[in-house]
Each structure stands twice: as C-alpha cells, then as structure tokens.
Amino acid sequence: QNAQNFDSLTTSIAGLEQLIETEAYLIQNLENYAKELEEKLLVIRSLITNLRAENDKAQKNTGYYVSIPTNVLSLVRRLQKDWTYLDIFMKESVGQEQTKALHEYWSNLPTENDWGEAVNAISRLQDTYELKTEDLIKGIINGKQYDTKLSALDCYAMGFELFGRKEYISAGFWLYSAISMYEENALLRLHDLSREKIMELYAETLLKQSRYQDALTMMNVVLSLPSSKPNSELQRRKNAVELHIKTNDPQPVTHTKNPPTGYQLGCRGAFSNQLSKLYCVYNTTTTAFLKLAPLKMEILSLDPYLVIFHDVMSDEEIATLQRMAQPVLRRATVYSEERKLSEVVAGRTSKFAWFYDGTNEVTARVNKRIEDMTGFELEGSEMLQVMNYGLGGHYATHYDFFNVSMTADIVAMQGDRKATVLFYMTDVEQGGATVFPNIKTAVFPKKGTAVVWYNLNNRFEGDYKTLHAGCPVIVGSKWVTNKWIRERNQMFRLPCYKG
C-alpha cells in the first residue's frame, strides 16, 4: 500500500477552486454533446416530415398513386436508396469527441477515496459540533443559515456510504431525509434510483438497529406503493422479519450517546469564557528590539506556559507565504517513532509546505520575529511549516514533543520540541480552534495572531498538560504557519533548573 504518495483533493481548501473550473468544462462538453445530438435529431425530424408527407399523400388513394410513373420512380428510389443511407446515418455514433474529452479529464476528478474523505469530514463535523443531519440539509450549519442545501441524491449517497461503514444510526438519518426529499428528476433516473430502493435500504438500517417493527412498517409501505414493482425478494425479507418478531419478541435497543469529551467542548467554545486570561502586557524585554517595538502579549497559562501575541504577521507576509505554499502544498504527515518516518494519518487532514529560514526576505523576517517573541535561538530548529486545512480539516489531539529517548534519531541532533509557535494566517468563520483540553483552554484563529507554548517542562520532559488539537474547520479556510523550536540550541537562552 502506497500511503505516502496518496494525495487527496479535500484535505486543503486551497486548490478546490480548480474543481469548479473542471466542472464548468465538463458541463460545456456535455452541452457540445447535446448540440450534436440535437443536430442529428433535427435531420431525422425533417426526414420524417418529408417522408411522411409523401406517404400520407399516397395513402389517400394508393391505387391512383402507384399508377403514375413518376410516383413509382420516386417510391422505388426512396426505398432502394434512402433507407440504406438512413441505416448508415442512424448507426453513426454521436459524441465520440465528447466522451473522449470526458475520459481525458477523469484523472482530475475526485476519486472514490476523495469521496470517502469528504464523508469522513462531514461525520467528523457532526460529531464534534453536534450538527444535526436535518439542519445540514437545510443549510443550517452550526446554527447559522447559509445559501446552500443538499439534494435527495446527496443524502442517499451519504446514507449509502455510512451504511457500508456499519454506521447505521447516522446512515438512517441521511436515508430518512433522502426519502422525504425524494422527487423524481433526471439525475435520479441516471442513477436508476427509485424511492422504493432508498426505502428498502432504510428498512435495512432499521433492522441493523434492531428496530424490527419500524423496519416492518417501512417494508409494508414499499410493498403497497402504487408505483412498486412486484418484489419477491422484499416480500421474503418481510416474512423473515415477521417470523423473527413472532418467535423472539425482540426489544428495541436503546442507544445512549456518549457525553462530549473535553476536546469537543473546547471546540464548541465551552472554554472561551473561562479563558484564564492572566494578563495582557506589552512585551518590551524578550529582545532588545522590543524596546522599540513592543509586542502585544496575552498570557493564557503559566503552567504550561501558553501565550498569545497579537499582530505579529502582516497581511502582506501572509499573502506571500500563501503564494509560496499554494503550488507546493501536499498532504500533511505525522512522524512515527515506531516506523521512523512521517506518514499520512486520518487524524491530520491538511496540506503543508516547508520553507527554509533563508528562503526569502519574508521567511527571514518571520523567523526574526519568532526570536523576538520567544527569545529562542532558531538555529537548529525545524523549518517554517505553512499549512492549509481542508473540508472539516483537523489535527486530532496530540503532543508536539516526541518524548523519546535522547538517543533516538529524531532528537539526537537538535533535542526535543521545546516550544511551538503557531501563527494564524486567516480568520475562520466557524470552527478551527486550537484546544488544550487538559487546561481547558481554547484559542480561536485570528488573522495575524500567534500562539506560543512550551511543550517541555523545566526538566526537558514532555509536559502532558500540553495535549492539544486543531478542531475541525466548519466554515472557512484555515491557514496557519508553525515553527517547532528544538531544545538543544537553547542552552544559553534558558535558565538552568535543578532537579
């Protein structure tokens, strides 16, 4: 399995605009196909008109018609020659050029895997923020109305996918909505998707939830619909369920919902009021430069040390970093100590690009600013990492430190990750907070702001209070830049602690 080369469309918002262009092209291509079909149809229609006019005339008085020599000549010509050409014309295929163009575009289209990730993302958003299916369908996203809605086909596709994943309760919600929204249209016909078919699948999700009586009701509805075709398979299934109910008297299973985790609460904004805002200060002391240009700093926590800096990345710097990253973004990975490599994981759905400190004037300037903010030496630290989150993009709870033996390859050279600096490059309309569940703290993205925290305690060990996550983005495109500062070169910058 080639997980490393696996790239994905939906794990960054940047780049998705391309799909809209692709779709526009495909629609134009289909329009060209329709035009060709129409042209052919017009020829056939006009032939029919002409042929029928002559034939009608003949039928009025057949005997007389065939007694006239020129009529006969024409009749023989028509039947002997015209229909041969019609045969050729009818067989001539229409739209080969367009099908070829479509196939050429196939490699740009989302894959089955992209679809799966999109479904993951929506499920993740629903779980994290308790978004009801019925609301999403109506365009109500986390309590806010948007100019968007889902179709019966969207709902069916969600339900079908979730059914395949054995997530029967969620699948049921989507399928139920698909049924109630069902209205025949060309697209459903293309998919050969009838209302009965959706109802049957819905009945199956009910069975999987041991809701036998409800399933039975649904099956009866399907069987009694006037449009229903005889369905012996469903009848057989129904009989089996009736027998099961009669012999086992099954009781409905109640599902208790898990209470929200601290992380989920943080993502939903439950921590924001209790932000332990210790104090706000103008930092003029970390480096000499700050005497001239103090930094606006907000201290959120002392243990672990966690602070916010306001206005530490300019719009122009942000635009430059985005411009640099956009063409080289690739699916973000996470380092695995076990396998000694960085790998794509489901818990981190974003794309990133790394830049050397000296890439250009902007990266140099940002690094200089990080030094002013933190007082740390950046020589020997990791490169700047520019990141864009995707559909429902998140970074599940994790620690930034490696906390492995000092001899491990990853820390042997430069030490563990002493501190993390995370710049927010965009405002995010909804979602996307950075949450520290163990200290009940959440930071919501604000363009130009940075959050800094220490991952290691004074004994240079990983501090488990720094557990954190990037919450799923609900609405918006979340861009961040981070810097992981390694500990080795800080020996002259940090005080020495005993013990």
Ligand SMILES: O=C(O)CCC(=O)C(=O)O
């Ligand atoms: O994007 C976020 O809010 C968190 C990012 C993060 O934890 C990381 O990059 O290590």
Ligand SMILES: [Fe+2]
């Ligand atoms: Fe992190």
